[in-house]
Amino acid sequence: MTWVTGAEGSAYGVRNLPYGVFRSGGAEPRAGVRIGEFVLDLGAAEAAGLVLAAGALGRPTLNAFLALGRPQWTAVRQRVTELLTDSAHRPAVEPLLVPLAEAELLLPFEVADYVDFYSSEHHAGNVGQIFRPGQPPLLPNWKHLPIGYHGRAGTVVVSGTPVVRPTGQRATPDGPVCGPSVRLDIEAEVGFVVGVPSVLGEPVGVADFADHVFGVVLVNDWSARDIQAWEYQPLGPFLGKSFATSVSAWVTPLDALADAFVPAPEQDPPVAEYLRDVPHVGLDLRLAVEWNGERVSEPPFAGMYWTPAQQLAHLTVNGASLRTGDLYASGTVSGPRRDQVGSFLELTWGGAEPVTVGGAERTFLADGDTVTVTATAPGPDGTTIALGEVTGTVHPAR
Amino acid sequence: MTWVTGAEGSAYGVRNLPYGVFRSGGAEPRAGVRIGEFVLDLGAAEAAGLVLAAGALGRPTLNAFLALGRPQWTAVRQRVTELLTDSAHRPAVEPLLVPLAEAELLLPFEVADYVDFYSSEHHAGNVGQIFRPGQPPLLPNWKHLPIGYHGRAGTVVVSGTPVVRPTGQRATPDGPVCGPSVRLDIEAEVGFVVGVPSVLGEPVGVADFADHVFGVVLVNDWSARDIQAWEYQPLGPFLGKSFATSVSAWVTPLDALADAFVPAPEQDPPVAEYLRDVPHVGLDLRLAVEWNGERVSEPPFAGMYWTPAQQLAHLTVNGASLRTGDLYASGTVSGPRRDQVGSFLELTWGGAEPVTVGGAERTFLADGDTVTVTATAPGPDGTTIALGEVTGTVHPAR
Incomplete structure (x- = not known):
């Protein structure tokens, strides 16, 4: 009280x-x-x-x-x-x-390194179906390790910071052109904030998660799908992501989330020894995505295939060290239903199935659009706690 | 005098x-x-x-x-x-x-963000031939933009730091296994050190290179090829690179390299407006790779397809901002000849063509191996200046 x-x-x-x-x-x-x-x-x-x-x-x-x-x-x-x-x-x-x-x-902390995972089976499956129709939606490695990559730490910005539409190259039937992105998207994610560093050359085990990770932020990993699609082979996303990544102004400590841990989805095939977390638990965070104030999706974080402890163990199994301020994000949080997806790429199925927002048919982001991601989690004694929102408004390309 | x-x-x-x-x-x-x-x-x-x-x-x-x-x-x-x-x-x-x-x-500077490019046509072509035989060696985007990705800034270490052999997953005919990398490699590169930051949302032009970049380091971007091959689709290299990246202890200022600028290779097809640098110049740095003291390669930096000014303009065209301490590396420097390549993957053609080092047949790195990358550049009046070496010795996996 x-x-x-x-x-x-x-x-x-x-x-x-x-x-x-x-x-x-x-x-x-x-x-x-x-x-x-x-x-x-x-x-x-x-x-x-x-x-x-x-x-x-x-x-x-x-x-x-x-x-x-x-x-x-x-x-x-x-x-x-x-x-x-x-x-x-x-x-x-x-x-x-x-x-x-x-x-x-x-911005609540100075970001050391920023890693972005890709740990929702529904999201990875949707992306696979959209970009590689007729092929298996998941690549062969996906269930063996939490796929991830490094993003740009210097462009992680606090909630509320305007997001300038990025300019870059995209492919057209007549060859590549350069201009403002025409497929600007969001990715609703959950980020984990590392407090305690580790020693170069020494992996951090799944059991050591809570010794290193202080807490959680909400993340919007803004993504220019057209820039990304043209640039990403063979070394992964670069300018399609690096223009801005927004995080909530509030870092929710793990101590506040003690009642939010729930069993994570069973993993089949069995994972490598260093990824076996006991208990195998995720967080029951209930995200919501608002597009210009209209709720368009409610992604459930509890269904993520890879857990935050597994992500941390994977990130360091090669001996990579942690620094205070490291941020690693879950990847887009998507559930099995269309109204549970964490990106507009999925919500509009690659832009082919527009949605109605504010009375208009919409696919990707227009200048002036505001996207807000919020989340709640179960607290003690039937209470609910809120995570800090992450919001941003798209400004025209310069 | x-x-x-x-x-x-x-x-x-x-x-x-x-x-x-x-x-x-x-x-x-x-x-x-x-x-x-x-x-x-x-x-x-x-x-x-x-x-x-x-x-x-x-x-x-x-x-x-x-x-x-x-x-x-x-x-x-x-x-x-x-x-x-x-x-x-x-x-x-x-x-x-x-x-x-x-x-x-x-370590001479605190690394803010670390970006690694892939700007040698010979290197990209060799990698393409080794991994995608029978297909065009370069992907369609390669000559339109300098391909790059973010690496781990927190594991950039100074020359002389031991490199612990990374552990991780690799594919085998019987499925993935986890253990110490069996294809540990080097990448001889040149890194550019950003001094003056830029504003989020505002691209840095090719002409502004010398206003932002202070100088140059030599880089060895140690690479576990087996870990990388299994993990890299679809989001690019991650643990195959993030365990260590060595840089020279000395940062050579651009002012010392005034006589080393030379015309860069002609670019065909023509590049996008934001990538047109006038003059279109690279640096005549002559690298050498020593494996346990034996010189095995002499990669010529002057032949790089994309110039450092183009890399910087590309890195920021989407509005991504620069911070003091940003490091961007050229990607592996390889010339047209086998004795000019900057990786052992190329030197031994994917391990299929071993070389003799210290009297023994060798492909990838063994524990105890030391690799040293050096370079020289033309100075004024026919003099030669040396860049600081970058060296490292492989320690056994933990």
Whole structure:
């Protein structure tokens, strides 16, 4: 039970407490925790001695806090919970609550490396059917390892950042042309934020997931399908993805998602030893995609074929090291039904089956379109917690 | 003419002056310039007021210096040249020369994003012939755009760092197995180091290359061919590359390479407007690959199909922004002859045609093997300058 006005019963109640970085009142950026419609100024709380976090909370990114590790993450969360529930703390803490409307939310962490997986069987199958009709929808390697690739860390932007339509080459029957993308798409994904680094040459096991991963963001991996289709062979997506990847301003700690772990889909054929996670669990996050305010899809994260722990183990099995701030995303989250897909490529079946949005027939993104991805997860005692939304509006090509 | 003992006439003479970061005598890491068999301690020189660089030279990476931009890069180079040539400065400067043997060379800059291109026509053609015999060696997109992809920035290591043989999945006739790579290879490349960032959404033109790029490193993009072959479809190389990428400890400034620019190969079909660089020039860098001390190849960088300016323009045409510390590598440098290739995949034609190294028949890398890539470039007045070597020894899988 929190004493914060209006927060009790909210999806941003005291069982949630996601972390972000914000600016307000002319002061420097610092860490904050969302509670209801407020941001608790953690930088100020630490400066006042109300929270101890090795000076990590007054910084312009969460990276120093992320590097502290799970015992400290849990201790800070417990302390913040105490501050927000024990009314004895109210006189000291209430002045540190900043109304959300007065806070400018910034990119919560400096992204070290960004990896994007491709772990929804429904998504990979849909893409296979759209691009390789008549062939097996999944390639032979897909059920043996979580396919992934590196994206551009420097163009990961916080929710709300305008997305400029990318220019690039695309194939036409008359040869390649260069111009603004005409097949701009979204990918609704879930991203995992690495806090604790690992040593070069030493794999991180599936069981070590929670020692390294701090929490979760929502991700929109904007994709220019025409640019991607022309460039991607043989080395994979490049400019079709690298112009912008949006993440939510709030990082939901794994500690807030303890009640959201559910059995993941059975894997057949059996996976390699280093990918055997016990328990084999995913997260019951229920995503929703809004296109200009209209809900067009509800992708279920619980159905992902590869789990976040398997993705982490795979990412490092070759000895690749982790750094604080590494971000790895799930790949597009799509369920079995058309109203559960995480991309417009799938929603409109490659553009062949337009959908009606705002009364108009639509396939890919038009300038001025806004896409917002939200998600909820089961909290303790039948409660629901919300993940921070990720939203972006398409601006015309320059 | 430099007063530094032994440096005149050396390939690390006063026309070269590459930058690095070093540690010696228990002091903190700081910037240095190589002159002959010494490192000029730039951190100390700046602290003593001998060089002005906004405090950037006493840092543990070159990034702050890289961010200063071309006018400052040139001014610092001119000042260092003056210090090392005018004997009036000798009494103040000589004490700041650290013998190379006493300097521990560190990763010279913090890598922001790492992009790897694929810009040698001979290399791409060889790979095509090896993996797709009987088909056109180049894919349809290859001559229209410089193919590239993002690699892992966090596993870029400095020359001399041991390379642990990666473990991972590979395909066998009986299905995939997991274990240490059995086809560990090298890729001899040239890397370009970005100093000045750009704005998200705004492309960088071919003409702006020298405003953003500070200089050049040698790169060995270690590659596990068996892991790569199994994983790379459809999203490109991932774990087959991400375990380690070695770079030279010395960054050669573009200012030192003014005499190395040469006309690049003619491009047919004509390239898109944003890729038209005038003059269309590459760099006449002459690489050499040594396998356990034996020279096995001499890849000529001058023959690269796509130029560094074109690569930069392509990388940003979609609006992707640059950050200080971005590194983009050329892709494997291979010439037309077998003794000019930059990978052992090509040298041994997919392992089918072993070579003799140290009296033994060899295909891919064995534990304990050391590979060193060196390069030289034409300097002014018929002189030759050396690029810093990149070397690494293979350690057994863990």
